Amino acid sequence: MNKILLPIFLFILTPVLLLAQNDPGWKAGAADIDITPDYPVRLSGYGSRTTEHEKVARRLHANALTLQWKEDAPAAIVNVDNCGVPATVRAEVLKRLAASGKTIADERFALHSTHTHCAPMLKGVLPFLFGSDLPADQQERVERYTEELTAKIVQVVSTALDQMQPARLDWSIGKAYFAFNRRLKTDNGFQNAQNYSGLTDRAVPVLRVKSADGKKLIAMHASYACHCTTLSINEIHGDWAGLAHDEMELRFPGSVFLIAIGCGADQNPYPRREVRFAVDHAVSMAKEIVRLINGPMQPVAGPLNCAQGEVMLPFDKLPTKEEWQTKAADSNKHTSYHAKKHLEMLERGEKIPPALPYMVQVWHYGDDLLTINLPGEVVVDYSLRFKREFDPARTWVNGYTNDVPCYIPSQRVWEEGGYEAAGAMIYYGRPTRFASGIENIIAGEVKKLVPQEFSARRVQPSQPPVAGQIKK
Numbered sequence: 001m002n003k004i005l006l007p008i009f010l011f012i013l014t015p016v017l018l019l020a021q022n023d024p025g026w027k028a029g030a031a032d033i034d035i036t037p038d039y040p041v042r043l044s045g046y047g048s049r050t051t052e053h054e055k056v057a058r059r060l061h062a063n064a065l066t067l068q069w070k071e072d073a074p075a076a077i078v079n080v081d082n083c084g085v086p087a088t089v090r091a092e093v094l095k096r097l098a099a100s101g102k103t104i105a106d107e108r109f110a111l112h113s114t115h116t117h118c119a120p121m122l123k124g125v126l127p128f129l130f131g132s133d134l135p136a137d138q139q140e141r142v143e144r145y146t147e148e149l150t151a152k153i154v155q156v157v158s159t160a161l162d163q164m165q166p167a168r169l170d171w172s173i174g175k176a177y178f179a180f181n182r183r184l185k186t187d188n189g190f191q192n193a194q195n196y197s198g199l200t201d202r203a204v205p206v207l208r209v210k211s212a213d214g215k216k217l218i219a220m221h222a223s224y225a226c227h228c229t230t231l232s233i234n235e236i237h238g239d240w241a242g243l244a245h246d247e248m249e250l251r252f253p254g255s256v257f258l259i260a261i262g263c264g265a266d267q268n269p270y271p272r273r274e275v276r277f278a279v280d281h282a283v284s285m286a287k288e289i290v291r292l293i294n295g296p297m298q299p300v301a302g303p304l305n306c307a308q309g310e311v312m313l314p315f316d317k318l319p320t321k322e323e324w325q326t327k328a329a330d331s332n333k334h335t336s337y338h339a340k341k342h343l344e345m346l347e348r349g350e351k352i353p354p355a356l357p358y359m360v361q362v363w364h365y366g367d368d369l370l371t372i373n374l375p376g377e378v379v380v381d382y383s384l385r386f387k388r389e390f391d392p393a394r395t396w397v398n399g400y401t402n403d404v405p406c407y408i409p410s411q412r413v414w415e416e417g418g419y420e421a422a423g424a425m426i427y428y429g430r431p432t433r434f435a436s437g438i439e440n441i442i443a444g445e446v447k448k449l450v451p452q453e454f455s456a457r458r459v460q461p462s463q464p465p466v467a468g469q470i471k472k
Helices: 002-022 087-099 136-162 239-251 275-293 321-328 333-347 381-389 411-416 438-449
Strands: 026-034 061-069 075-080 109-113 165-175 179-186 189-195 203-211 217-224 256-261 267-269 298-300 304-314 355-365 369-373 395-398
Touching: 026 136, 026 203, 026 217, 026 256, 061 136, 061 239, 061 256, 075 136, 075 256, 087 109, 087 136, 109 256, 109 369, 165 275, 179 411, 203 275, 217 275, 239 256, 239 275, 267 275, 304 438, 321 333, 355 438, 381 395, 381 411, 381 438, 411 438
Parallel strands: 075 109, 217 256, 369 395
Antiparallel strands: 026 061, 026 165, 061 075, 165 203, 165 298, 179 189, 179 267, 203 217, 304 355, 355 369
8 A cells, every 4th residue: 555655645746846946935026217317406425516417427227126925025125326315215105105005014125225426415315415505496406306216216116016926036145346445544543545454345245036937037136335436526327336237237138136335334446536447346246246146046035024123323422502603613614504503403492312213124034144234324344243243154234225314333433533433424414423332232233133043154064955855
């Protein structure tokens, strides 16, 4: 009797295994939308530019990748060519998606900014950048573009949700070499210059999304810890990240490419200041991604678990009213403007906030991949720290995600001082630098959200698994 049942059992099992291989459990959709303004608008990132943009040198894009594991709720990864998309825009996008019947939970929505300094200013980001109020007509166009971008992000996410299909996910990590630490110690403090011996994060994590049968490349998602500041022209341009996007979609027609920025707040692309260098950086990035996606990659299984938490990052001692008044008389227009705006708050009876709300987001794809999303211009110490504390072979850390409220220095950078530690806060409209200790506040919240499983290194098998074995 056993001799009869065994062949029947194998006959039934084989189609089941084949069905499982053809249905990896994922659904995915992707979409791309042009977000280039067709009217003049002030660009963000550099306070030295005093007019609206001169021309469109390269078009800007927003991209969306939507993912769903089996019957779980969908998640969305969005990438925008902009210096920084604020939390207010993100919240409005989620509100409008819900109103349209396409709800995505807050913790399941990751919005990445490429941080190009050649994209339009948005309402609420770097509001004190120019050291003066914008003329009324220029401010109107900034607000107009902010609204148009909000609507287009809703549209691109909605389109990606409509295009969901069975899919399989894989990922791998490569390297790129054009980013260098930009904090060079001199006798006069830290200078913004190439520091060959400074800390860097060379990792280029890449997620590949293909159709369930493996024949169609749906999307690619990558990131790199480097400022998107090759260029300082007063022209619309996506810089190296935007050019990498164009290069990948040119090489793989019909697919969508998303590129985020890692913890690159103290990292610059070198060489820089010429378009040809931005092209070189983009091509080197594209070549590395092509190498990865054409080679063996690690399969990514679900479920996709998403969590987030909010902490308060305290500011250092706030200036007194008298100190604000002294600063308001300063000859430096940025110092004076910053102080006058805070004095206006006090005169209106408003309280100057003593801390910054800060949202930490953690996603993990089964036990195969951990992604940590941090708002703001996050310095490289954070990604290096989290890769030490968690399994570096499965950990991917992004900055500039879900909001860009200011620079986020590590304890080391805070103690060293300089632009990333304190000086840049004035352009973001923050009252002063952070208090000591914010790194551990952020790291503590991340640790609460990361599953214990990722705190241990995964042991790779010395031999490939035998056919038919199930990997646990």
